[in-house]
Amino acid sequence: MPFGSRFLVVAAGLLAVPLAVRLERPVDVKPPLTAAKVDPRAVRLARFFSKLHCPVKDLAAEFVRAADKNKLDWRLLPSISVIESGGGKAYRNNNIFGWGNGNLKFPSIKAGLQEVASKLGRSPLYKNRDSFGKLRVYNPDEQYALRVIDVMNQI
Numbered sequence: 001m002p003f004g005s006r007f008l009v010v011a012a013g014l015l016a017v018p019l020a021v022r023l024e025r026p027v028d029v030k031p032p033l034t035a036a037k038v039d040p041r042a043v044r045l046a047r048f049f050s051k052l053h054c055p056v057k058d059l060a061a062e063f064v065r066a067a068d069k070n071k072l073d074w075r076l077l078p079s080i081s082v083i084e085s086g087g088g089k090a091y092r093n094n095n096i097f098g099w100g101n102g103n104l105k106f107p108s109i110k111a112g113l114q115e116v117a118s119k120l121g122r123s124p125l126y127k128n129r130d131s132f133g134k135l136r137v138y139n140p141d142e143q144y145a146l147r148v149i150d151v152m153n154q155i
Helices: 003-024 039-053 057-068 076-085 108-120 131-138 142-154
Strands: none
Touching: 039 057, 039 076, 057 076, 057 108, 076 108, 076 131, 076 142, 131 142
C-alpha cells in the first residue's frame, strides 16, 4: 500500500475512534445535584430562635420569605413573635403575633405568619412606614416598639 493511502487509512481510523467513543456515552447524563442555597438570614434566625428555645425555629426560612415578599425588615416578624408569644411558647388560635389582641384565629401558624406579614407590608395603615412606625401602629404603648427593636438588634 502506498504511503499516501496508508496515511489516509490511519487518519480515518483516528477520526472514527473519538466519534465512536462519543456515541457510546449515555445521552441523558445529568449533572450532580447541588444543595439548595440556604439564606444566611434564615440560618441566623434559626440559631437565634434555638438559643431562646422557641418552637418556631423550624419556620425561620418562612419568616424570611414572608418578610421579603412583603418588603419588611426580615427581623421584624420574628421579634414581634418573641415579644408576643415567646417565639411560639405561649399563644392561642395559631396566633403567635398577638394580632387582634390575640383573639384572631388562623388555620395554622404559617397562615398567621403570612397574614400578618401581608398586613404589615401592604395595608394602607402600615405600608409607607418604617419598622418603628409600623410598631407604633401595631401597639401604641411607648415601650412596645423599643422592646421589639431591642429583639431585632439581638438577632
